[in-house]
Amino acid sequence: MNLALVEVERNIKDVAGKTHEIRRLATLPPSFYAGTTRKEYDNMQFDSFYKYFPEIAKRETREIVINRPSGTLSGGYGLLEMYCTDPECDCRRVMFNIVSEKEKTTVAVIGYGWEDEDFYEKWYGEKDINIINDMRGPSLNSASRQTKYAPELLEVIENVVLQDEDYVDRLKKHYEIFKQKLEDTKVDYEDDDDGLIVVKSTVKIARNDLCPCGSRKKYKKCCGHNV
Secondary structure, three states, X not given: OOHHHOOEEEEEEOOOOOEEEEEEOOOOOHHHHHOOOXXXXXXXXXXXXXXXXXXXXXXXXXXXXXXXXXXXXXXXXEEEEEEEOOOOOOOOEEEEEEEEOOOOOEEEXXXXXXXXXXXXXXXXXXOOHHHHHHHHOOEEOOOOOOOOOHHHHHHHHHHOHHHOHHHHHHHHHHHHHHHHHHOOEEEEEEEOOOOOEEEEEEEEOOOOOEOOOOOOOEHHHOOOOOO
C-alpha cells in the first residue's frame, strides 16, 4: 500500500484527544481487495462490496491510520465492506473486514447496524437484547476469527470512524446499491458533490436479457453471473 498516494479525507480526534487520519484508498491495486474472499463468510452469507462495485470500492473504502508509538496497534488498517447476500433480508448492516497494512491479513471482523433497537427487534422477531445489541453493534463478529488487535480496533471504529455521519451515510448508500444488485437490478448511480453515491433509478433485468454493459452476452453469463 503506497500511503503517499492515498488521499487524506480528514483528521478526527477520538475521545482521548488522539488524532487519527481518515483516508481514501483510491490508489490501492486490485490485489489488495482480491485477498479478501468470501470463503470464511460462506456460512454467514456475506460478500464483499468490491466484488460487485470495484471502482466505487477503490475510491471510497476507508483506512484508519493509528499512531501509537508505544503500542503494537500503530499502522494503517483498511475497512473492507461486506454485505448480506440474502436478497430477502433487510438487516441494514455492514461487516467490516479489517485488513492490516503491516500484517497483510484480516485482523478483525466487526459488524455494525445503523438502525435503532426497535428496528432490530422487529427484524429478529423477539426481544433478545443480546442478539439486538450484536445486530446494532459495533461488535466483534463471533463467527469470525479475531486477533489480539480486534478489541482495540473495535474501540477506534466505535469512537472515531462511526462518529463521522457522512461516512455512515455512505455505508447506507453502499448497502442500498449492493442489495439492488442482488435482485438482478440495473443500478444507475452517480457521485454527488460530496463524493457520496446517489441512486438515480433502477430497471429490472431478466437473466436471459442482453447484459447492459454492452458485451452482447446474456446477463446471466456476464455481469449477472455472480448474483
